[in-house]
Amino acid sequence: MALLGSAAIAMWWDIAAEHKAEFEDWHSHEHLPERLAIAGFERGSRWAAADGGSGFFVLYELDDYATLTSPQYLERLNHPSPWSTQLMPHHRNMVRSQCRVVATVGGGVARAMLTVRLSPRAGAGDRLRAFLVEQAGTIAARAGTTAAHLLQTESPDVALTTEQRIRGGRDPAADWIFLASGYDLAALQALRADALSDDALAARGSDDGIQAGVYVLSHAFTPAPPAG
Numbered sequence: 001m002a003l004l005g006s007a008a009i010a011m012w013w014d015i016a017a018e019h020k021a022e023f024e025d026w027h028s029h030e031h032l033p034e035r036l037a038i039a040g041f042e043r044g045s046r047w048a049a050a051d052g053g054s055g056f057f058v059l060y061e062l063d064d065y066a067t068l069t070s071p072q073y074l075e076r077l078n079h080p081s082p083w084s085t086q087l088m089p090h091h092r093n094m095v096r097s098q099c100r101v102v103a104t105v106g107g108g109v110a111r112a113m114l115t116v117r118l119s120p121r122a123g124a125g126d127r128l129r130a131f132l133v134e135q136a137g138t139i140a141a142r143a144g145t146t147a148a149h150l151l152q153t154e155s156p157d158v159a160l161t162t163e164q165r166i167r168g169g170r171d172p173a174a175d176w177i178f179l180a181s182g183y184d185l186a187a188l189q190a191l192r193a194d195a196l197s198d199d200a201l202a203a204r205g206s207d208d209g210i211q212a213g214v215y216v217l218s219h220a221f222t223p224a225p226p227a228g
Helices: 017-036 065-069 071-078 082-090 125-139 162-167 185-193 198-203
Strands: 007-014 041-049 055-062 092-106 112-118 145-153 176-182 211-221
Touching: 007 065, 017 041, 017 082, 017 211, 055 065, 055 211, 065 071, 071 162, 082 162, 092 125, 092 176, 112 185, 125 145, 125 176, 145 185, 176 185, 185 211
Parallel strands: none
Antiparallel strands: 007 055, 007 092, 041 055, 041 211, 092 145, 112 176, 112 211, 145 176
8 A cells, every 4th residue: 555645653562362352343433533533644554463463553644744743633642532541551562653754655455564663773774764765666566565665753742642641651662664565474474584584674774673573454444535
């Protein structure tokens, strides 16, 4: 899928098995519609760990970086619903990155997503960025894969929100995020083992601490069209 807009929120967290069914109900029927009712939110999607584990990846695509500090969005962050207030303490190991879109290539919403979180070594940012942008172009055209995107975190300077307080404070953020989507899980796993392996990324300037996972689509949501 080509990302819709020039900014995004990328998030990862774990949900314990005893809360998973209610979490998916809440996220599908309350939280995604609530977020996508905010001006500037273009698409939201939830992805579950492909291995059946407790992890989720959630992506919100935004028309513009300014959406991250819009009064409407901040109002929702500071006035969560009772159901949100009940469930957010169960979002474990949260990573929440507010990003600019550096590159996005491809189209459609595919079945699976590889996410790679990484940071450049000092002085190697330009080389790593050029490699990942080049990879995005080639990955989108491969058999089994459909799109690839590079995001770079740029956290806006806003006060701690009520939702963050519920979760225990400011959420950790990834630095750079590379996403590859496709219809074939094996193709994404092969990509991670080869062109996007730790060794390959380190050779192009990535620092240690790379984190990657493969997820399958649970639900994608876009705003309702205007009436009339």
